[in-house]
Amino acid sequence: MKNRAIMKRTYSKRWGKMKRKRRALTYYGAVGIALVIIYVVGVIFFNSHFKANTYFGRENVSFMTAQQANSKLAHHFSGEKYYLIEGERHITSFKPGDIGVSFSGEGRMGEVLKEDNPFIWPLSFFSKKRVIRVDDIYDKILTVDQDKVSAYVRDLGIDNQGREASKNATVAYKDGKFQIVAEKIGRQVDLKALEKNLVMTTLKDSKTVDLQNSYRQPEVKSDNKQLIEQADKLNKRIDLDVKVKIKDKEEKIPASEISKWFTVGEDFSIRVNYDGIWAFAQKYSDEHGTINKPRQFHATRQGNIEVPAGTLGWSLDVDGMAKQIYKIAEEGKGAVVEATIVGSGKHEANDIGNTYVEVSIPDQMLWYYQDGKIVFQTPIVTGHPQSPTVRGVFYVWNKEQNTVLEGVNRRTGNKYKSPVSYWMPFNWSGFGLHDSPWQPAYGGNNWQWAGSNGCVNIPPEVMGQFFNMVAIGTPVIVY
Numbered sequence: 001m002k003n004r005a006i007m008k009r010t011y012s013k014r015w016g017k018m019k020r021k022r023r024a025l026t027y028y029g030a031v032g033i034a035l036v037i038i039y040v041v042g043v044i045f046f047n048s049h050f051k052a053n054t055y056f057g058r059e060n061v062s063f064m065t066a067q068q069a070n071s072k073l074a075h076h077f078s079g080e081k082y083y084l085i086e087g088e089r090h091i092t093s094f095k096p097g098d099i100g101v102s103f104s105g106e107g108r109m110g111e112v113l114k115e116d117n118p119f120i121w122p123l124s125f126f127s128k129k130r131v132i133r134v135d136d137i138y139d140k141i142l143t144v145d146q147d148k149v150s151a152y153v154r155d156l157g158i159d160n161q162g163r164e165a166s167k168n169a170t171v172a173y174k175d176g177k178f179q180i181v182a183e184k185i186g187r188q189v190d191l192k193a194l195e196k197n198l199v200m201t202t203l204k205d206s207k208t209v210d211l212q213n214s215y216r217q218p219e220v221k222s223d224n225k226q227l228i229e230q231a232d233k234l235n236k237r238i239d240l241d242v243k244v245k246i247k248d249k250e251e252k253i254p255a256s257e258i259s260k261w262f263t264v265g266e267d268f269s270i271r272v273n274y275d276g277i278w279a280f281a282q283k284y285s286d287e288h289g290t291i292n293k294p295r296q297f298h299a300t301r302q303g304n305i306e307v308p309a310g311t312l313g314w315s316l317d318v319d320g321m322a323k324q325i326y327k328i329a330e331e332g333k334g335a336v337v338e339a340t341i342v343g344s345g346k347h348e349a350n351d352i353g354n355t356y357v358e359v360s361i362p363d364q365m366l367w368y369y370q371d372g373k374i375v376f377q378t379p380i381v382t383g384h385p386q387s388p389t390v391r392g393v394f395y396v397w398n399k400e401q402n403t404v405l406e407g408v409n410r411r412t413g414n415k416y417k418s419p420v421s422y423w424m425p426f427n428w429s430g431f432g433l434h435d436s437p438w439q440p441a442y443g444g445n446n447w448q449w450a451g452s453n454g455c456v457n458i459p460p461e462v463m464g465q466f467f468n469m470v471a472i473g474t475p476v477i478v479y
Contacts, residue, residue: 100148310392
């Protein structure tokens with residue numbers, strides 16, 4: 001009896017479990033069938049209706065048929081107003097008809113709807129606002145009179161010549177290396193882009209067209225791979241070991257100067273910049289040479305003074321130097337540039353040296369120094385106050401005996417011819433050293449009333465001695 005009761009209870013439990021499983025299967029089956037039916041109905045419905053959260057620009061067309069959406073958008077187009085701005089500045093307002101745009105979606109909204117996959121309709125209920133891309137379909141729902149759009153843009157009177165142009169990204173030397181300089185967007189307007197933006201705005205979720213969105217874009221931007229590669233190559237070029245040799249001294253050219261020897265062309269090729277090289281050679285000559293520079297000079301009676309530049313001085317052969325550097329830059333190998341010196345005076349920083357002629361206008365004296373010592377001196381007469389002697393650092397460039405000096409008296413305007421026994425010109429404008437037998441006296445204040453036409457007059461009795469002592473090329477310091 002006891003065993004029978006146990007078996008009966010066990011059977012009852014099993015039967016209860018089976019009944020519950022059957023009920024659960026029946027329930028879930030019914031739910032599944034219902035969901036399938038709902039899904040199928042949804043597919044059928046959304047095959048002819050736009051899905052949930054669907055917008056054309058600002059217009060909600062959710063659950064609408066193509067015809068209903070067409071009517072709504074046509075109504076929207078009839079009186080909508082748009083605004084053309086540039087940043088914060090209002091330019092004008094317009095309606096679609098003003099720019100030659102009209103809605104023509106009738107019969108075409110269905111084509112747009114066909115591209116809207118109905119099989120994924122459930123997802124639309126859980127998605128955010130979905131704006132249909134009009135960039136690719138606007139030609140299906142709009143009629144655009146392109147001539148009228150172009151005329152409207154032309155009548156805006158946009159003057160690109162008065163606007164800043166965009167600048168491409170470039171390579172420039174900065175902080176010790178070549179770097180990419182980012183592009184810059186200017187304010188010139190791409191008129192074709194503006195035409196399209198005007199048309200597209202009539203379908204988008206905005207009532208404003210900002211002119212800034214139609215600015216011409218730079219053609220080369222900072223992420224351009226070729227530009228980046230060339231910057232890397234240029235940084236290798238500026239590591240060249242290039243030296244300039246003047247006489248027995250060599251100086252290494254810094255990378256900051258070498259960087260000016262190269263440019264990147266529009267085709268991204270690295271080009272050797274001859275103009276930049278020539279400018280460097282000229283600058284180097286100016287820095288190291290003495291031509292056209294005033295000099296610090298220790299005068300016999302006045303001590304340390306500054307004397308203006310004159311004809312004395314030396315520089316470097318800039319053209320020859322530039323040609324050497326250009327070849328080095330093209331080959332991309334380090335080398336020594338042999339700089340050739342041209343000009344007068346000692347080819348050193350102190351090109352006057354310790355052998356020179358000193359002419360003091362205030363003291364009306366001439367001294368001749370040889371190896372740092374006075375070996376000749378004499379009182380003189382320099383130019384009259386109205387025809388003064390030129391001041392500066394010069395050199396004797398010629399010597400003549402028994403010649404006639406011809407010219408025009410700067411005070412009277414009269415021509416003159418003056419025979420002299422000794423003539424030593426020191427600049428290119430007719431100033432020189434010569435004997436003057438017509439002078440009654442030398443030194444003192446005689447120059448103020450009996451001064452010359454600009455030359456340095458030397459007593460005849462000592463002029464021959466002085467002439468024989470001074471060689472061509474000797475510096476002449478006049479102050």
